[in-house]
Amino acid sequence: MKVALYTYNTKPRGGVVHTLALAEALRAKGCSVIVFALGLNGTTQFFRPVSAETKVFPFAPHENEAFEDRILRYIDTYIAGLENEDLHQFDIHHAQDCISANCLNRLSKKGLVPFFLRTVHHLDDFVTPTLVECQHQSVIQPKALITVSHTWKERLEHSYSRTSTVIHNGVEERYFQHGQSLEEIKTSLGLHDKIVFLTLGGIEPRKNTIATLQAFAEVKHRLPQAVLLIAGGATLFDYRDYRVQYDRIVEELPSLVREDIRILSAPDNQMVQLLYQLADVYVQPSVQEGWGLAVLEAMASGTPVVASNIAVFREYLTHEHNALLADPLDPAELAAHMLRVVRDTELQIRLSTNGIYTASEYTWPMAADRHIHLYRGMLTDGRTGKSGEAYC
Numbered sequence: 001m002k003v004a005l006y007t008y009n010t011k012p013r014g015g016v017v018h019t020l021a022l023a024e025a026l027r028a029k030g031c032s033v034i035v036f037a038l039g040l041n042g043t044t045q046f047f048r049p050v051s052a053e054t055k056v057f058p059f060a061p062h063e064n065e066a067f068e069d070r071i072l073r074y075i076d077t078y079i080a081g082l083e084n085e086d087l088h089q090f091d092i093h094h095a096q097d098c099i100s101a102n103c104l105n106r107l108s109k110k111g112l113v114p115f116f117l118r119t120v121h122h123l124d125d126f127v128t129p130t131l132v133e134c135q136h137q138s139v140i141q142p143k144a145l146i147t148v149s150h151t152w153k154e155r156l157e158h159s160y161s162r163t164s165t166v167i168h169n170g171v172e173e174r175y176f177q178h179g180q181s182l183e184e185i186k187t188s189l190g191l192h193d194k195i196v197f198l199t200l201g202g203i204e205p206r207k208n209t210i211a212t213l214q215a216f217a218e219v220k221h222r223l224p225q226a227v228l229l230i231a232g233g234a235t236l237f238d239y240r241d242y243r244v245q246y247d248r249i250v251e252e253l254p255s256l257v258r259e260d261i262r263i264l265s266a267p268d269n270q271m272v273q274l275l276y277q278l279a280d281v282y283v284q285p286s287v288q289e290g291w292g293l294a295v296l297e298a299m300a301s302g303t304p305v306v307a308s309n310i311a312v313f314r315e316y317l318t319h320e321h322n323a324l325l326a327d328p329l330d331p332a333e334l335a336a337h338m339l340r341v342v343r344d345t346e347l348q349i350r351l352s353t354n355g356i357y358t359a360s361e362y363t364w365p366m367a368a369d370r371h372i373h374l375y376r377g378m379l380t381d382g383r384t385g386k387s388g389e390a391y392c
Contacts (some may be wrong), residue, residue, distance in 0.1 A: 001031045001090050001283055001379075002032045002033075002089055002091050002092070002324055003026055003033045003034075003090065003091065003092045003339065003375065004030070004034055004090040004092065004093050004094065005019050005023050005034065005035045005094050006035075006036045006093070006094065006097075006103065006104065006210040007035065007037045007096045007100060008070060008074070008098075008100055008102035009038065009039075009040060009048060010038075010039065011040070012047045012048075012272065014121065014201075014288075014290065014291075014293045014294065015096050015097055015119075015121050016047075017097065018148075018169055018293065019096045020046060020048070020050050020052075020122070020365050021172055022371065023035045023050065023052040024167065024347050024364070025364035025365055025368035026052075026392070027052045027382065028365070029367070029368050029369070029392055030392035034052065034053040034090075035052055035053070035054045035055070036057070036078075036081075036082065037049065037054065037055075037056050038054040038057055038077065038078050039059055039106075040059050040061070040098070041059070041060075042057055042059070042060055042068075044056045048269040049189065050311050052222060052262065052265060053175065056072060057077060057078060057080075057081030059073075059074060059077050059324070060240075064176075065088045068131055068303070068387045069163065069228060071099070071131060073189070075102050075103055075134075076108075078100070078103045079103050082107060082112075083104060083112065087107065089391065090377060091375070091379055092117070092375045092378070092379070093117075093288075094112050094117050094118040094119070095116055095119070095138075095142065096136040097118075097119075097121070097126070098123075098135050099140035100118075101116070101139075101141065102137060102189065103143060104116040104118075104142075105137055108141075112299070114143055115126050115143040115378070116147055117142050117144040117145065117374075118138060118139070118144075118160075119145075119146040119148065119167075120132070120139065120145055120146070120147050120148075120152055120156060120164065120290070121290030122289065123135060123139070123152075123155070127152070132305070137352075138197070143183055143377075143378065144164075144165070144374065144378060145162055145163070146164060146167050147164040147165070147166050147167075148166070148167050148168055148169055149166065149168070149290060149291045149315055150194070150314065150321070151311045151312045152279065152290060153166050165370075165374055166325075167367055167370045167371060167374075168291065168362055168367065169362060169367065170365070170366065171294045171359045171360075171362050171364075172364065173308070173363075174273060175276065175300035175301050176356070178233050178277060182277065185274050185277055185278040185316075189274075189278065191201060191227060193225060194225050194227045195226045195227065195281075196227050196278055196279045196281050197216060197219070197280065197282075197283050198229045198231065198281070198298075198303075199212050200272070200284075200294040201228055201230050201232055201284075201294065203239065203246050204239045204242060204287045205239065205242050205287070207284070207286050208285045208288060208289060208328050209230065209246060210242075210245065210246055211328060211334060212230075212285055213228070213246065213249060214249065214281075214331035215285070215332075215338060216335070216338075217226040217257050218335035219258075219335050219338050220257045223339065223342065225356045227260045227261075228261045228262065229262050229264060229279070230261070231264040231267050231272065231275055232264070232266070232267065239343065249346075251295075273301070276297060276298050276303055277301050277302075279303050280303075281303065281304050281305075281338055281342060282295070282298035282299075282303045282304070282306075283306050283334070283338060284298075284305065284307045284308070284313075285307065285308040285312065285328045285334050286308050287308065287328050287329075288308070288310070290312070291312060292307070292312060295307055295313065295317070295358075296316075296325075296358075296362060298358045298360055299322065299355030299359040300355075300359035300360070300365070301358060302348070302355070303342045304323075304351040304355065305322070305323040305324070305351065305355060306324045306325075306326065306338055306341060307325055308325065308326060308328035309326060309327060309328070311326065316358055316362075320350075321351075321355075322351060322354035322358045323349075323355065324340065324351070324356045325337075
C-alpha cells in the first residue's frame with residue numbers, strides 16, 4: 001500500500017508530531033509512505049530526521065500580509081507543489097489538517113486525487129467568512145474522517161452530521177527512557193535547586209498560557225525557587241493580540257517573578273525529551289485540545305501532570321489518580337494544584353506511577369494497525385475502483 005500523508009507545517013506542533021510518528025509506524029508495518037508538508041519561511045526539512053520519505057514545499061513569507069490572505073496563499077502554494085508530483089501512484093491520500101484537506105479537495109476536483117480522508121485533531125474558531133468556509137469544506141469533503149478523541153467525534157456528529165473513526169495518538173517509546181538523572185539535566189541547564197514547571201505549545205489562547213502565567217505568579221510568591229518554562233509554539237496562526245496581552249501582564253509582575261519565566265521558542269527534538277524529564281510538574285490548562293499528546297508524553301516521562309478538566313482530557317485523565325485537574329478559567333485553583341504536587345511526595349509518586357501506566361496504553365504500532373484497517377476498508381469499497389488486493 002502506498003500512503004501519502006499531508007501536513008501543514010514542519011515544526012514540532014501536535015499534528016505534525018502525530019503525522020511523522022504515524023508515517024514511521026506505517027512504514028514499520030510494511031507500507032510505502034511519503035509525508036508532504038509546507039515549509040514556512042522557506043524551510044525544506046522537518047524539525048527532526050524522519051525514517052519515512054518526505055517532501056517539503058518551501059513557503060516564502062510576504063511582509064505585512066493579512067492573515068486570511070496568507071492562509072489562502074498557503075493552500076495555493078501547497079497545490080502548486082503537489083501538481084508536480086505523481087499523485088496517481090498513491091493508494092491513500094490522508095490529510096492531517098484543514099489546509100491539507102482543502103488542497104486535496106481542489107486536487108480531487110482536477111482529477112489528480114481519486115478520494116481522500118482527513119484526521120480532525122481539533123477545529124479552530126474562525127470568524128471571517130473565507131476561513132469559516134475553508135474549515136467547513138475540510139470537514140464535509142473528505143471521503144472519511146478520523147478523530148483522535150471521542151469528544152471530537154461527538155462534536156463532528158453534532159455540528160456536521162458526519163461520522164468518524166476514533167484513532168488515538170500513540171506515545172513515542174523514547175519518552176519512557178531516561179538516560180541522565182533529573183539533577184544532572186537541571187544542572188546542565190542552569191536549573192539546579194529549582195522547582196521547574198513546564199508547559200508546551202507556546203503562547204496562544206487555546207493553550208491558555210495567560211492562566212498558566214497567572215497561576216505561576218501565585219506559586220512563585222509561595223515557592224521562591226519555582227521556575228516556569230514555556231516551550232515551543234511555532235504555528236501558522238496569528239496570535240499577536242494574545243501575545244501583547246501576555247507581555248503586558250508579565251511587565252506588571254514583580255521582577256522576582258519575571259526573571260524566572262523562561263521562553264524556549266524552538267527546542268529541538270532531544271531538548272523536548274529532556275524538558276519533560278527535568279520538569280517537576282507539567283502544566284497544561286488548555287481550553288481546547290484535540291487529544292493532548294504533550295500530556296501523554298510528559299506522563300510517559302514520569303512527570304506529574306496538572307491539566308484542565310476539559311472533556312478531552314477526562315477521556316484518559318482521572319483527578320487524583322494520574323493527574324490533577326483544574327478549572328481552566330480559575331488560575332487560583334490551578335496554582336493550588338501546582339503547589340500541592342510539589343509539596344506532597346506521596347501524590348507525586350502516585351501521579352507519576354499511574355501516569356506512566358496510562359501513557360503505555362497508547363502506542364504508535366497500535367495506531368498504525370487501526371489506520372491500515374481503515375485504509376483497507378476504503379480500498380475494497382467498490383466506489384474507489386480498487387481491487388481489494390492484500391496491502392501492508
